[in-house]
Amino acid sequence: METPLLFNRIKDIYLRMARAAMKADRSPEEVQLIAVTKTVAVGAIREAVDCGLRAFGENRVQEAKRKVMSEEMQSMSEELAWHFIGHLQTNKAKDAVQLFGLIHSVDSTELVDEIDRQAEKIGKIQRVLVEVKLSGEETKYGVAEGALLPLLERLCRKKHVKPEGLMTIPPLLEDLNSVRPYFIRLRELRERAETAGFALPELSMGMSHDFETAIEEGSTMVRIGTAIFGERGSR
Numbered sequence: 607m608e609t610p611l612l613f614n615r616i617k618d619i620y621l622r623m624a625r626a627a628m629k630a631d632r633s634p635e636e637v638q639l640i641a642v643t644k645t646v647a648v649g650a651i652r653e654a655v656d657c658g659l660r661a662f663g664e665n666r667v668q669e670a671k672r673k674v675m676s677e678e679m680q681s682m683s684e685e686l687a688w689h690f691i692g693h694l695q696t697n698k699a700k701d702a703v704q705l706f707g708l709i710h711s712v713d714s715t716e717l718v719d720e721i722d723r724q725a726e727k728i729g730k731i732q733r734v735l736v737e738v739k740l741s742g743e744e745t746k747y748g749v750a751e752g753a754l755l756p757l758l759e760r761l762c763r764k765k766h767v768k769p770e771g772l773m774t775i776p777p778l779l780e781d782l783n784s785v786r787p788y789f790i791r792l793r794e795l796r797e798r799a800e801t802a803g804f805a806l807p808e809l810s811m812g813m814s815h816d817f818e819t820a821i822e823e824g825s826t827m828v829r830i831g832t833a834i835f836g837e838r839g840s841r
């Protein structure tokens with residue numbers, strides 16, 4: 607059963623994503639929608655699956671584990687892709703590697719080493735993105751620009767981790783033209799990394815309030831929670 611409200615919100619987001627892509631001369635297929643389900647109950651995730659969504663983002667390992675392992679999720683026949691988008695502590699890497707297809711938030715050499723170690727144990731090649739911190743105090747996590755290439759070098763020496771792109775969380779600014787430079791900067795950093803020999807097709811950037819701007823600047827993955835599920839706390 608589809609919830610009309612949820613269905614209409616998702617349809618609206620896909621339309622806006624497509625419009626933003628076309629505005630930038632990009633194909634709408636280049637941009638993937640990741641529905642952010644932190645604090646969202648399993649029943650609502652089920653409804654989102656019924657509306658056609660398959661990729662979901664969580665920011666806490668324990669919360670994600672509880673949901674992914676729930677009977678309701680385990681009994682679903684659809685194949686879902688779980689993305690980890692929060693800050694990952696080294697001691698949670700083991701669970702994260704078991705649960706998530708893509709980890710968006712790699713930001714330290716210790717974490718790279720631990721993910722590689724845990725992935726090797728279960729015979730997996732863990733796909734990851736490197737989170738880059740582009741603003742001073744607003745974003746707490748992520749590597750500084752200057753630490754990006756050394757971290758990518760370390761990643762590329764690992765057999766069980768595969769870097770596929772970059773992620774950033776810009777400061778929460780009302781004025782979209784103030785956010786745009788952060789998206790441009792992440793794209794430029796990707797270009798710089800590619801010039802240095804690292805293939806990084808994915809750019810994870812854009813949330814409910816700024817995803818169209820992010821898509822105009824090259825985003826390939828938008829992480830959207832509120833615009834799909836409503837305000838957190840009032841759902």
Ligand SMILES: *Cc1c(COP(=O)(O)O)cnc(C)c1O
Pocket residue numbers: 642644665691692775813814815829830831832833
């Ligand atoms: C919560 C969250 C989002 C989604 O934010 P909304 O404003 O609800 O769309 C995206 N990315 C990260 C890292 C988040 O923690």
